[in-house]
């Protein structure tokens with residue numbers, strides 16, 4: 001499987017280069033005076049200014065991309081496909097939150113309550129979880145990432161912008177009617193973590209808007225007995241997550257639009273139609289473009 005990056009700017013790197021201690025940069029940029037006393041989290045207090053050498057030049061590191069989009073739009077699906085294609089980690093803050101929530105850590109019950117109400121976890125907690133993940137990646141030699149679900153507030157975006165020069169922000173878009181159905185149809189294999197969807201979406205075009213068809217994404221037979229639904233994928237909670245996205249995360253789109261980093265991508269349908277078009281929009285040439293979409 002070969003991937004060719006055609007566009008020299010902003011998508012230029014495929015090789016792993018030297019390590020940038022981004023995790024510590026993020027923690028450093030986080031003033032201890034902002035700590036939420038309700039949490040028992042200790043965000044590192046070494047928040048001196050980020051020293052310029054830590055801002056590695058894009059040419060010396062792997063790509064650093066962000067995926068934005070409403071719940072259910074498919075950020076995880078496409079970010080994870082690109083991560084496999086480009087050989088860079090896909091870091092989903094939702095996954096980090098769920099890992100913590102399922103652990104026996106002190107934050108677990110607090111996180112469960114917040115997530116199951118469809119609310120956002122505090123910036124402090126998210127930054128701390130993300131910093132830990134980046135730190136672990138740096139120790140393994142990672143220098144790039146595709147972030148999914150972060151940043152979700154202007155403050156998170158400012159912190160990230162303060163410590164690294166994000167190359168590209170992909171804003172995935174899908175008609176609102178499809179989002180709820182996609183969340184409600186989502187199924188996860190509790191054994192392998194695979195994501196599937198039982199929803200069959202067929203929305204007719206109207207008022208100049210094109211129709212959209214998205215076939216179900218069935219689980220393979222070995223996963224069927226292990227399929228589970230996320231506790232926050234209920235109708236009520238998804239509606240709240242969509243409301244919060246519009247209130248808190250929509251402004252993040254403008255934040256990146258104003259900086260010329262936003263690539264808007266309207267999903268034309270399911271994975272078979274969308275994946276090759278996304279690769280095209282990203283100026284990525286992939287010889288298995290068609291088969292990869294299956």
Ligand SMILES: Nc1ncnc2c1ncn2[C@@H]1O[C@H](COP(=O)(O)OP(=O)(O)O)[C@@H](O)[C@H]1O
Pocket residue numbers: 070071072093094095097114115118119120121122123126148149150151152153156232241
């Ligand atoms: N960057 C973030 N800031 C605050 N909370 C977050 C963030 N990322 C994830 N979460 C929490 O984890 C939950 C699940 O996130 P995610 O899997 O990305 O869901 P979604 O399908 O809504 O995009 C969110 O509803 C929120 O409670």
